[in-house]
Amino acid sequence: MTATGLRPAAAGTLPGPADVAAAATRIAPYVLRTPLLHGPVTAAHGPDLLLKAEHRQAGHSFKMRGAANAVLALDADRVVTGSSGNHGIALAWLARSLGIRLTVVLAAGAAPAKAAVIRALGAETVQVGGGVAEREERAGRLAEETGATLVPSSDHPLVVAGQGTVGTELLADAPGTETVYVPTGGGGLLAGVCLAAAGHPVRVVGVEPALTPRYARSLTEGHPVQLPPCATVADGLRGQRPGRVPYPIIRDRVDDLMAVGDAEILAAAALLHRLGVDAEPSGAVALAGALRAGRRERAVAVVSGGNTPAGLHALLRPRTATPTETTVETPTATTIEEYTP
8 A cells, every 4th residue: 555645445455354453453542442331221122232332432433443543554644535524523633643734525515513623623624515426536636636645434444444443342342242233324334343243143234324325225236336415414424335445345244234214313312312322313323223123132233423512512622632642521421321241
């Protein structure tokens, strides 16, 4: 790999389980090992539904894992990315700590509050018209023009491997897990969990917003397809086309894909808030899937992000942490207990 103008890798350089293990070691000083929380008790799940609390991660989302793995492995000093918000926030957090120059390309529908946080953390933003496809095309051109390292939000082997550490942790902490529900946008997190699940007798289920089921549609068609831009409330999951790196991993390992509507997503987010879990809509998608499935099983739903208005405000508070410290200022759950094996 080169450190400049990096393109998403071709199928010949797909990451594997060993890359996830290497990522866990590499990113350990920069990320938190997030806890499992007891989930809502439902008629179907009883007390056996757990939540992987990535809303408590540095930068308030799982995106810190893949971002850190790519930046550290590539030893980048100037980075360009396209992001819906949380990946850009994660990279901006890292860039400020490591002295990296960062430009984040945002699509027309990007949340203004997230864009403001990215800029407040010291990164430059560029807004484009259109959706995720236009955003990614502009980010690629900008990296080539400036000689910067391109770190995509999901479509890169190092990013996928970093996201896979979510699966490594939850399977170590709850080895009897029967099903993991994973929110699915670009597919980096789902592909990473699929890699982490290799050799484990666990079902991996990807949960997509019903307005943009790009992976389910692509697997049905037998090849990646591109959907038009959409306006789902899960703003972090508005991907239009499967990534070239995640797609074959998901195709070969995922056990199921399901879609949930915006009303189900908002209801799941409201339920999490009542439990004291400050999840954004994108972060509630996996729980919405678990609730819709209604299976009596030992399951984990990944709460992938917590950049609600309160979470974003917390990111703007002054801090004195050194680059290798992972102090995170985030609302603490008050009515939900951590799971202990």
